[in-house]
Amino acid sequence: MQEQYDFRTIESKWQKRWEENREFAVAENRNQPKYYVLEMLPYPSGALHLGHVRNYSLGDSIARFRSMQGFNVLHPIGWDAFGLPAENAAIRHQVPPKTWTLKNIEQMKQQCRRMGWSYDWHRELATCTPEYYRWNQWFFLRMYEKGLAYRSRGSVNWCEECQTVLANEQVVNGLCWRCPSPVVQKEQEQWNFRITDYAEQLLQDLDQLEDWPERVITMQRNWIGKSVGARVRFRLGGPSGEGIDIFTTRLDTICGATFMVLAPEHPMVKAWLGDDSDGRRLKALLEQVRRQDRSHRTADDAEKLGAFTGRYAWNPFRGEMIPIWVANFVLMDYGTGAIMAVPAHDQRDFEFARKYGLPVRTVIEPVEGTPSAPPDQAFVDPGRLVDSGLFSGLTSGEAKRKMAEYAARKGFGEATVSYRLRDWGVSRQRYWGTPIPIVYCSRCGTVPVPEDQLPVVLPRMEGSDLGRSPLAQVPDFVRTICPCCGGPARRETDTMDTFVDSSWYFYRYTDARNSEEAIRRDAVRYWFPVDIYIGGVEHAILHLIYMRFFTKVMRDLGIVELDEPVRTLFTQGMVIKDGAKMSKSLGNVVAPDEIVQKYGADTLRLFIQFCAPPARDLDWNDRGLEGCWRFLGRLWRLLYRYRSDWPGDGMPVAGEASAESSPRARILQRKLHQTIRKVTSDLERLHQNTAVAAIMELLNSVQEYVDHGQPDRELLHETLTKIALLLAPFAPHFAEEMYSILGHRHGIASASWPRHDPDLAREETVEFAVQVNGRVRSRIQAPADVASDKMEELALADERIRGHIEGRNVLKVIVIPKRLVNVVAR
RNA sequence: GCCCGGAUGGCGGAAUUGGCAGACGCACAGGACUUAAAAUCCUGAGGAGGUUCACCUCCGUGUGGGUUCGAAUCCCACUCCGGGCACCA
Numbered sequence: 001m002q003e004q005y006d007f008r009t010i011e012s013k014w015q016k017r018w019e020e021n022r023e024f025a026v027a028e029n030r031n032q033p034k035y036y037v038l039e040m041l042p043y044p045s046g047a048l049h050l051g052h053v054r055n056y057s058l059g060d061s062i063a064r065f066r067s068m069q070g071f072n073v074l075h076p077i078g079w080d081a082f083g084l085p086a087e088n089a090a091i092r093h094q095v096p097p098k099t100w101t102l103k104n105i106e107q108m109k110q111q112c113r114r115m116g117w118s119y120d121w122h123r124e125l126a127t128c129t130p131e132y133y134r135w136n137q138w139f140f141l142r143m144y145e146k147g148l149a150y151r152s153r154g155s156v157n158w159c160e161e162c163q164t165v166l167a168n169e170q171v172v173n174g175l176c177w178r179c180p181s182p183v184v185q186k187e188q189e190q191w192n193f194r195i196t197d198y199a200e201q202l203l204q205d206l207d208q209l210e211d212w213p214e215r216v217i218t219m220q221r222n223w224i225g226k227s228v229g230a231r232v233r234f235r236l237g238g239p240s241g242e243g244i245d246i247f248t249t250r251l252d253t254i255c256g257a258t259f260m261v262l263a264p265e266h267p268m269v270k271a272w273l274g275d276d277s278d279g280r281r282l283k284a285l286l287e288q289v290r291r292q293d294r295s296h297r298t299a300d301d302a303e304k305l306g307a308f309t310g311r312y313a314w315n316p317f318r319g320e321m322i323p324i325w326v327a328n329f330v331l332m333d334y335g336t337g338a339i340m341a342v343p344a345h346d347q348r349d350f351e352f353a354r355k356y357g358l359p360v361r362t363v364i365e366p367v368e369g370t371p372s373a374p375p376d377q378a379f380v381d382p383g384r385l386v387d388s389g390l391f392s393g394l395t396s397g398e399a400k401r402k403m404a405e406y407a408a409r410k411g412f413g414e415a416t417v418s419y420r421l422r423d424w425g426v427s428r429q430r431y432w433g434t435p436i437p438i439v440y441c442s443r444c445g446t447v448p449v450p451e452d453q454l455p456v457v458l459p460r461m462e463g464s465d466l467g468r469s470p471l472a473q474v475p476d477f478v479r480t481i482c483p484c485c486g487g488p489a490r491r492e493t494d495t496m497d498t499f500v501d502s503s504w505y506f507y508r509y510t511d512a513r514n515s516e517e518a519i520r521r522d523a524v525r526y527w528f529p530v531d532i533y534i535g536g537v538e539h540a541i542l543h544l545i546y547m548r549f550f551t552k553v554m555r556d557l558g559i560v561e562l563d564e565p566v567r568t569l570f571t572q573g574m575v576i577k578d579g580a581k582m583s584k585s586l587g588n589v590v591a592p593d594e595i596v597q598k599y600g601a602d603t604l605r606l607f608i609q610f611c612a613p614p615a616r617d618l619d620w621n622d623r624g625l626e627g628c629w630r631f632l633g634r635l636w637r638l639l640y641r642y643r644s645d646w647p648g649d650g651m652p653v654a655g656e657a658s659a660e661s662s663p664r665a666r667i668l669q670r671k672l673h674q675t676i677r678k679v680t681s682d683l684e685r686l687h688q689n690t691a692v693a694a695i696m697e698l699l700n701s702v703q704e705y706v707d708h709g710q711p712d713r714e715l716l717h718e719t720l721t722k723i724a725l726l727l728a729p730f731a732p733h734f735a736e737e738m739y740s741i742l743g744h745r746h747g748i749a750s751a752s753w754p755r756h757d758p759d760l761a762r763e764e765t766v767e768f769a770v771q772v773n774g775r776v777r778s779r780i781q782a783p784a785d786v787a788s789d790k791m792e793e794l795a796l797a798d799e800r801i802r803g804h805i806e807g808r809n810v811l812k813v814i815v816i817p818k819r820l821v822n823v824v825a826r
Numbered sequence: 827g828c829c830c831g832g833a834u835g836g837c838g839g840a841a842u843u844g845g846c847a848g849a850c851g852c853a854c855a856g857g858a859c860u861u862a863a864a865a866u867c868c869u870g871a872g873g874a875g876g877u878u879c880a881c882c883u884c885c886g887u888g889u890g891g892g893u894u895c896g897a898a899u900c901c902c903a904c905u906c907c908g909g910g911c912a913c914c915a
Contacts, residue, residue, distance in 0.1 A: 215830055215910075222829085222911060229915080248915060261915090302913075334914045341915090348913050420914055537909080610851070611838055617908080624838065627851045630866095637866085681842080690840065693850035700850090707867095769846040774896045776846055814895055820845050824895045 001643050001741050005636035007600030011733040015113055023749050024118040026074055028526045035071035036527050037063040038506050038566075040535030040543070041078045044126075045085065046104035048111040049582065050575040050608070050620060051536070053592045057605045058572065058614050058688065059534050060117045061729035065683045067118075068728065068753040074527050076509040077112065077119040079105050081128035082498045084162055084178065087432045090463035097432040098460070101128055111593065115601045116732050118749070123512040127501035128432070132508070134455030135518035136500050137437040139550075141448050142557050144438075148194045149426075151446065155265060155332070156425055158186035163468050164429045165190055167497060168422045169223070169542045177542070190427035191436055191494065195549050199224055199419040201563075202548055211568040216540045223541045225420025230404045231336065232413035234260060234313040238321070244268060244313060247335030247418050250345065251407075252399035254317045255388040256363035257340040258353065260324045261306065264289045265332035269309070278310035282326060289328045304329050304352045315340070316412045317403070318389070327352060335418050343378065350378040363388050364396065424546065426497045431461055431470035433495030441482035441489035450483050456491070469493055502543055503550035506530060507560065519559055530566045537571040544569070570686065573617040582620075590620055602731035603629045609730055610692040631696055632734055638702065639720065639741055645713045647743035664705060665712050666764075671701040672719050673761035676754050679726045688730070695726050717742060722754045770795040771822040772804040788815040795821040 018024065028034075039059040042052055056077075063075035079101075086097035093100070105126055112119070125132055143149040157166040161181040165188060170177045195202075203224045206217050229249035235241040246260065262269055264286050273279045273286075285307040306327030313324050322340075329348055330339055343353035343360045353360055364383040382396030390406075391399050407413030427436065435456040437449035449456055459477045461470060471477055471493035482489035510523035551565045574581060577588040595604045607628040612618040639646075675698040682691035702719055705711060721742050728735035728748050739748040763784045768791060770778040778800040782791065792813050795801055801823060808825035815821050 218830070219910060225914065227914070246915080250915080304913080329913045329915095331914070336915095339915045346915070348915075351913095418914080540910085607851095613839080616832085616839095619838080621838070621852085624852050631851085633866085685842080687842090689838095690850080693840075696850055767846085771846085771896075774845095774894095779846075812895060814845090816845050820896090822845080822895055 005633055010737045014733045014736045024120050025122050029072050032072040035066040036074045036530045038530045038533045041080045044079045044104040046107050054608050055572050056117050063118050064729040076123045078125040081126040082433045087466050091466050094463040123509050125512050130455045133434040136434040137454050144448050151191050153189045155185045156188045157183045167425045190425050193424040195424045198552050199421045205563050208564050213571050219540045228417050231416045239314050244338050245336040246338045246340050251403045252396040253342040253345045256342040256344045256361045258359045259322050259341045260313050261327045261330045261339050261341050263330040263332040263337040266337045281307045345378050347378045427494035429469045436492040436494050438492040439489045444484040447484050499546050503546045524560050532568045533566045534570045575618050577620045599629050602734045606731050609688040613689050665715050668705045673756040676756035725754050766818045769820045777804050788817050791815050791821050
């Protein structure tokens, strides 16, 4: 063996060998328990960053650990390869997005290989290939058949920078989630997925996600935003006029409604924009509201703006006419876009009423205590009804139920629920995405592309042709034949949101090359659910809700048999630098390539897992790298120093050492078995940082052992062999080389995870602390099986303790077996 | 405003169930090796004080209180940092 630790030679040697041996290629094997390790697939930007390194190194340590434990581990990788950056880069550099993307994938793949991650490359997929996206189209058609994909015209979120529509989930604080520039509202026709049909299930099944972080669950719950209430029809002009539905969660307050408010976008409002004074007033308001973007309009401190419509509506509960207003604080896309306003019991209504001088009528009083005389804010708590006709005297809870029944009986309302979740707008007016497989025919209307004509292939386009709705500029693409009547027709030119691609890719991995069907049910049955899914928390309500939705749709289509696809979700902390997210604009980007060049992949992998617990943000500081580099160097020098002791070719590998020989040997052997126990349990609970620390401690113990006399060769060999095994999930190349130097002839990747022997791990003596009144005053050595009363006896006999309790009364002695004695003395 | 997370040496962090705070690593200091440096190896270290040091005392896990024989850990109030939600009727 070489005297120097030459990571370059070692790492490329093993990477090549793993590849030649198809080391990480797996197949379904019903006789072996499976384990599916999934990491969120990367966008192929062209350069691996430290966030990727952290994410994928964690996943890899889990995959290798579980595989050595005997699981059949599926550990795949792919590329989230559609999307705007490719298009923007193409425009900038005048290359087709496809060329740019494929080149990036190639580059990143090389970087992944250099990191030594144990992917089954035979299952690699890129979402931009027709072999993949044809199945997006296929899902789209299945959903279209079921009425889950539909086209609508309405106000949509539009990003001017990206020149495309965004789904609600993709608007973050009024800004585009990607660029981020302001999002404006725009009338547009677009395709949607009916995710709202699944709102209740998406909410209910959150309870099944026992091993998901609480905050992700909470974010999803808030996003779905279920509220239980009632719908009530108010009629224009009187008891028999045209109906306007309102939604309320406080039906009990309905007799306190003193006016109604419609959203500016409410369809009823359009009819009232005439040339009379009412119409002019409304037009002026609409103009004012239009100038506010949505985030501004919904900000907490935004001023309430409204205008009277000149119309009145009939409150069926009270039998009276109330004025109808239009105001910015009512949103068209929640509830029915119209509310009853109860200023006495709703803070927003109260503020609005005060601003415009509208009446306030109290209908709820506190169950106990007296109502505050001149209210300067709304009383929003539940209470007892007053001035509410038949319902006066009831509590809020009773009243809600009885009033809903009453409304249903009388036919002007019913109990209902409302969700904040909106349907998923999937049309994108861009080129680099999956073409939506729909054809428009002047005779037959909207016609789905027949399945046997899939995929609808994206035509090749140059960077210079891209821009606004690019596909509409390609006549050969647009012009087509109607699958129904054979007449001339035109294709849909929108492409799909790239979140469609990532909503089901992890199913595709189970049979990635299947050209007959999107997903083979048997394969999913074997590999699913995903045992652990690792990624950043930034997808808590984007990808992670779309993915759950797709699973439920696929289940209802009979494709899979699960409610939820992922058992454990692990949200990884971000890698930051100097307290800020790494970004080109801040100039604080650290390139993994340079670190790999200088120290090798193993050192980087070891360090990034060692320096912080995986869930926490990691403030990168490369000084600490030296520590891991030195650790591997020390281990190498130890191997080299005793190189003549390792069994060579044809010689038998030493068996288990019998450490009868010396107390020092027993100490080392005990430490070894304790370390195996600790590393195993740390990996099971994802504490990679302390697992690495434990291996470092073990090496320190070995070093101490060999520095104080002639080592037992068998014990040394056994210990180093197990260090190699423990190290394999973190520094796999080093571990392989070490294992082979120690004379093992099969690879370490397929070796078995070591087991600890509880008898050998057991301490022979314990040192327990003795406290007087909670302060440690002495430490005592005792046999490991020391009894509690013996501990007490030893403690009270201890000289230092005697000094401390002299002249006091011992009131109590608390003994924690094998750990501590506390003498309470006053 | 509401909800969630976090705060531990000079730094990253450890402490699995309320039981010896500071594992492991970095940086630092001293020493060995060397012509010298790098690399490597050894040793030291939370802070303050006393004894003249290898023993002892006090303080110490963001702040202030509390529960307990005992609190980094549990409870209450607060400060700061990070994240999410925020006119949702």
